[in-house]
Amino acid sequence: MRRILITMATALAVVATAAAALADTSWPQPGRTIKIIVPWPAGAANDALGRLIAQRLQERYGASAVVENRTGGAGLIGTTAVIRADPDGYTLLASAFNTAVMPMVVKGATFDPEADLEMIGRTAIAPLVLVMSNTRPPKTLPELITAAKADPRAYLFAISSLGSAGHLTTIAFARRTGIPFEMVPYRGTSPALTDVMGGSVQMLIDPTFALLPAANQGTHLRAIAIAAKQRSPLAPDLPTMAEGGLPGFEFNSWYGIWAPKGTPREIQEKLNALIQETMRNPEIVAKLNATMLEPVAESIEESRKFVASEIVRARELLQSIGFKPE
Numbered sequence: 001m002r003r004i005l006i007t008m009a010t011a012l013a014v015v016a017t018a019a020a021a022l023a024d025t026s027w028p029q030p031g032r033t034i035k036i037i038v039p040w041p042a043g044a045a046n047d048a049l050g051r052l053i054a055q056r057l058q059e060r061y062g063a064s065a066v067v068e069n070r071t072g073g074a075g076l077i078g079t080t081a082v083i084r085a086d087p088d089g090y091t092l093l094a095s096a097f098n099t100a101v102m103p104m105v106v107k108g109a110t111f112d113p114e115a116d117l118e119m120i121g122r123t124a125i126a127p128l129v130l131v132m133s134n135t136r137p138p139k140t141l142p143e144l145i146t147a148a149k150a151d152p153r154a155y156l157f158a159i160s161s162l163g164s165a166g167h168l169t170t171i172a173f174a175r176r177t178g179i180p181f182e183m184v185p186y187r188g189t190s191p192a193l194t195d196v197m198g199g200s201v202q203m204l205i206d207p208t209f210a211l212l213p214a215a216n217q218g219t220h221l222r223a224i225a226i227a228a229k230q231r232s233p234l235a236p237d238l239p240t241m242a243e244g245g246l247p248g249f250e251f252n253s254w255y256g257i258w259a260p261k262g263t264p265r266e267i268q269e270k271l272n273a274l275i276q277e278t279m280r281n282p283e284i285v286a287k288l289n290a291t292m293l294e295p296v297a298e299s300i301e302e303s304r305k306f307v308a309s310e311i312v313r314a315r316e317l318l319q320s321i322g323f324k325p326e
Contacts, residue, residue: 027089027267028063036067036092036257039078039099045209045293049123049255050094056278067094074106075099083116087262092271093117096255097165100307101314105163107325114308118263121275121303122256122296124288126207128169128227129238131215135199141225141244144203148179156201158192159185162326163318165253166206169227171317173205176246197221207253208234209292227251234292254296254310256303272300 028034034057038050047069054065070078075098085091093099099117102109111117130141136155138144148155157174159167162185174181184201186192189210196204197220204211205227212235215223225244226232241249257275259268278284279295288295298306 027264027270028057028061030062032064032090034063034065034090034092036065036094037078037082038067038069038094039071039075040069040095041071042069045124045126045207045253045291046094046096046255048291049293050257052278052284053092053094053123053257053275056274060274060277073108075102076106076109079109080111082258082260083111085260087118087260087264089259089263089267089271091260092120093258094123094255095258097253097310098163099256099258100311101163101168101318103325104315104318104323105325109325113311114304116261117258118261118268119300119304119307120257120259120268121272121300122254122298122306123275123279124255124293124295126209126253126255126293127232127234128165128205128251128253129208129211129215129235130173130203130205130224130227130241131196131211131221132203132224133196133199133201134220134222136202138224139222141239141241141246144224145177145179145245148177148181152180153182155179155181155203157181157183158196158201158204159183160189160192160204160206160210161185161187163323164206165251166204168314168317169205169251171321172249172251173241173246175317175320176249193221207292208232212292232294234289234294254306255293256307268300272303 036050036054038047040046050067054067057063057065070081079099082091082093100113138147157170170183189206192204195201215221223238225241226238227241227249229250231240276297279297285295
């Protein structure tokens with residue numbers, strides 16, 4: 001009996017030790033900090049969304065979560081830091097559309113976004129809008145297309161950043177309309193928008209939050225159409241590209257959370273559930289809509305399927321103009 005009791009005690013000790021080990025590896029562990037790297041400056045949309053997820057990690061799990069803005073290399077420095085991090089759920093990437101297309105756009109970006117990162121889930125989208133200078137007469141998309149076909153040189157397209165969602169949408173717009181638009185690249189939306197408002201270039205496609213406030217003032221700029229499946233609640237009076245004669249013309253800038261390749265699936269699922277819960281919260285939806293962002297709540301598989309399709313489309317569009325990484 002004594003020997004049996006000793007054996008049982010030993011077995012129970014082993015079970016307890018194993019249970020403790022499992023508890024120690026649960027995520028997130030008390031005392032460990034989750035670092036969310038944003039490869040862009042503070043204040044941008046990806047930064048705001050990264051900080052929102054950090055806040056929700058603290059609220060939901062009592063975790064210590066911080067955002068680190070690691071900028072440089074057109075997003076490459078921060079992205080590379082996440083790729084090289086331990087796949088343990090304590091280093092995440094909060095970035096945007098740029099991450100998916102970076103190897104096609106940035107010289108030196110040799111990673112594969114699908115093979116070297118785990119897409120956890122998209123967080124939000126920013127529909128893209130076409131605006132034009134009030135120095136030109138067209139007020140609708142059909143009027144613009146007719147006028148630009150008659151005199152393409154009078155309608156220059158500003159590009160806020162090469163390889164951006166706006167750039168790809170402009171390429172697609174030129175192809176769909178058959179108009180040989182000249183595209184003028186800038187280093188950022190602000191200088192591009194300034195020149196459109198001044199009339200030295202005539203058109204620009206970029207996210208709603210970057211362009212609609214200026215267009216809504218109605219002085220130097222007008223919004224022509226939105227590249228969305230349906231009219232956006234952020235601008236209900238703005239027609240879609242489809243309504244203007246380009247059916248199926250849908251583009252937006254989007255944001256999401258990634259983890260290093262090999263991050264345990266259980267952690268990925270927890271993160272995705274947190275993102276979906278967050279982006280369905282009515283209060284958060286209202287706050288994001290106020291900044292002209294539309295929340296996204298979808299599964300890991302849905303996000304990955306979407307990103308894969310974006311990569312294919314971006315590659316085809318960039319190859320169509322012979323674009324080379326810079």
